[in-house]
Amino acid sequence: MILAVLVVVLIYYAHKDPSSIPGFIPESIKDRFVNNIDKRYEFLRIIAWLDKDFSPREHRYQTNSSLYSIANGGLFGRGLGNSIRKYGHLPEASNDFIFAIICEELGFLGGAAVLALFAFLMWRAFVIAKNAKDRFSTLLTLGIATQVGLQTFLHIAVVTDMVPNTGIGLPFISSGGTSIVTMLVQMGLILGVSRTAKMKKD
Numbered sequence: 001m002i003l004a005v006l007v008v009v010l011i012y013y014a015h016k017d018p019s020s021i022p023g024f025i026p027e028s029i030k031d032r033f034v035n036n037i038d039k040r041y042e043f044l045r046i047i048a049w050l051d052k053d054f055s056p057r058e059h060r061y062q063t064n065s066s067l068y069s070i071a072n073g074g075l076f077g078r079g080l081g082n083s084i085r086k087y088g089h090l091p092e093a094s095n096d097f098i099f100a101i102i103c104e105e106l107g108f109l110g111g112a113a114v115l116a117l118f119a120f121l122m123w124r125a126f127v128i129a130k131n132a133k134d135r136f137s138t139l140l141t142l143g144i145a146t147q148v149g150l151q152t153f154l155h156i157a158v159v160t161d162m163v164p165n166t167g168i169g170l171p172f173i174s175s176g177g178t179s180i181v182t183m184l185v186q187m188g189l190i191l192g193v194s195r196t197a198k199m200k201k202d
Helices: 002-016 027-036 041-050 061-073 098-130 135-159 177-195
Strands: none
Touching (some): 061 098, 061 135, 098 135
């Protein structure tokens, strides 16, 4: 984690002012970053995340369009199916940035409702894991819940410009047949664990 933060800081300094890179960093590493700062695609993504004015029509185009979509939704949204940003303004609107369209159509309240549903799903999975009959079932359920929760967090973090653009879908909602089949299989495994869990059945 610390190494990742140092790399991000180094990339930012190399972009803004190469002469301001801290002196304790070896020259070989400085040269590697300074010489390749405008050539490496992953470096440019990090710079676009840190520098909000960097190349707004290119490397920040998707992120800026996503933020415009969220702002366009307001509190109650434009109405289901009434998004205007998904028509040529926001690339990958049906998968990588679907949460921005949800916020535009359903507003802040709709986005909060989607988050609440995912939070409820995670809570229920942790309850099942806690009451599973054996350790394997517990670890299986915890692993699936963590993966779905982490994927949800990363998708929303990208859409809201909290982390660099990574291109990750929103579970159960983003388009893609393989994704939905995988998620349904994972939910089936959790339901299988819940059938034998030591918990009160309603």
